[in-house]
Amino acid sequence: MKLAPPAFAESTLHGGLTPLDDGASPVQAVLIRPNMFDACHVGVVLRAVLFVESVVGVGAMFVASQPLDWLLRFSLLTGGVLPATLTWLIAACALKTRLARLKPVVQWLAGVSWGALAGLYGCGLLGFMGLLQPAPWFASAAAGALISSMLLAGLFWRARARTPAATAARLAELQSRIRPHFLFNTLNSAIALVRAEPLKAEAVLEDLSELFRSALADPAESVTLSQEISLAQRYLEIEEIRFGERLQISWHLDANAMQARLPPLLLQPLVENAIKHGVEPSAAGAQVKISTERRGSTVVVKVTNTTPAGVGSRGHGLALANVRERLLLLHDVQARFQTVYKDGVFQVRLELPV
Numbered sequence: 001m002k003l004a005p006p007a008f009a010e011s012t013l014h015g016g017l018t019p020l021d022d023g024a025s026p027v028q029a030v031l032i033r034p035n036m037f038d039a040c041h042v043g044v045v046l047r048a049v050l051f052v053e054s055v056v057g058v059g060a061m062f063v064a065s066q067p068l069d070w071l072l073r074f075s076l077l078t079g080g081v082l083p084a085t086l087t088w089l090i091a092a093c094a095l096k097t098r099l100a101r102l103k104p105v106v107q108w109l110a111g112v113s114w115g116a117l118a119g120l121y122g123c124g125l126l127g128f129m130g131l132l133q134p135a136p137w138f139a140s141a142a143a144g145a146l147i148s149s150m151l152l153a154g155l156f157w158r159a160r161a162r163t164p165a166a167t168a169a170r171l172a173e174l175q176s177r178i179r180p181h182f183l184f185n186t187l188n189s190a191i192a193l194v195r196a197e198p199l200k201a202e203a204v205l206e207d208l209s210e211l212f213r214s215a216l217a218d219p220a221e222s223v224t225l226s227q228e229i230s231l232a233q234r235y236l237e238i239e240e241i242r243f244g245e246r247l248q249i250s251w252h253l254d255a256n257a258m259q260a261r262l263p264p265l266l267l268q269p270l271v272e273n274a275i276k277h278g279v280e281p282s283a284a285g286a287q288v289k290i291s292t293e294r295r296g297s298t299v300v301v302k303v304t305n306t307t308p309a310g311v312g313s314r315g316h317g318l319a320l321a322n323v324r325e326r327l328l329l330l331h332d333v334q335a336r337f338q339t340v341y342k343d344g345v346f347q348v349r350l351e352l353p354v
Helices: 028-031 042-061 067-094 094-101 105-127 137-177 179-195 197-216 225-246 268-278 318-334
Strands: 007-009 018-019 247-250 286-295 298-306 336-342 345-353
Touching: 042 067, 042 137, 042 318, 067 105, 067 137, 094 105, 105 137, 179 197, 179 318, 197 225, 197 247, 225 247, 225 268, 225 286, 268 298, 268 318, 268 345, 318 336, 318 345
Parallel strands: 247 286
Antiparallel strands: 007 018, 286 298, 298 345, 336 345
């Protein structure tokens, strides 16, 4: 009898893996202190720069007498503020793991202090070029500390909102994906095959076991597309036993796209949705196509299914909304999620960064 190793969960507080306490559920392990220095995303950098530039633009209005004067002052201040802001964001990204190990008060002090230094850096740049005389060192440090505290507040609430949202999304997705009737139908298919085709029955139960193992595993932030494809293939093998020739599956996979990262158990609900709304309500069955393609630094994933005209009930879109939210939580503005229905064909299209 093999002893199972202790479960581990991602810890943004310690920057590593932390063993779960006895009796603690995986969900409880996820609800830990968020890392507010996670500034390594394009969307975060873009929003931070736009926020700082907005503050600078409004501040320049107080001393400008006319629009041209405002534009000159804004351009002048941007020459010092923009490099200082990017330096602060780069430092926050590079040191996020180490900073996350500190106490919350120390984290805030470190972020605000670094903001004051960034303010002095921007002031020094303008003073060195002779664009700001005399150089307001104290005011620049105070402005840098104040703006950095506002940025930290935004990053903190973003991280705090992200963790429970991801947890709740996972719970809802688990409940909607592994439905009781799916379990019963699969077990019934296996029972029917036990005497006639025992090898097939064994394969169905193995696939079902793998599905539940993956669904109930400890939460992870992301997995590779290759892992998601493998899980979806197991699921479709089970459904092929149920529907036989009614289920027509087509795969078009790009080997160069398989290392893209996406939230765990993201592809299988899309495939299940295609089965539920395409194959189940149709006596003639339906076609399900899954394709992946790498286009430069982006990976495109498509799940397409034909739907019977005037048959079946319209879904509530909960699974699709769940997938969209978790995808955006992981990749922010670098990811795209689209659905298209045209001429009896429904398609879900995902775009992921490599």
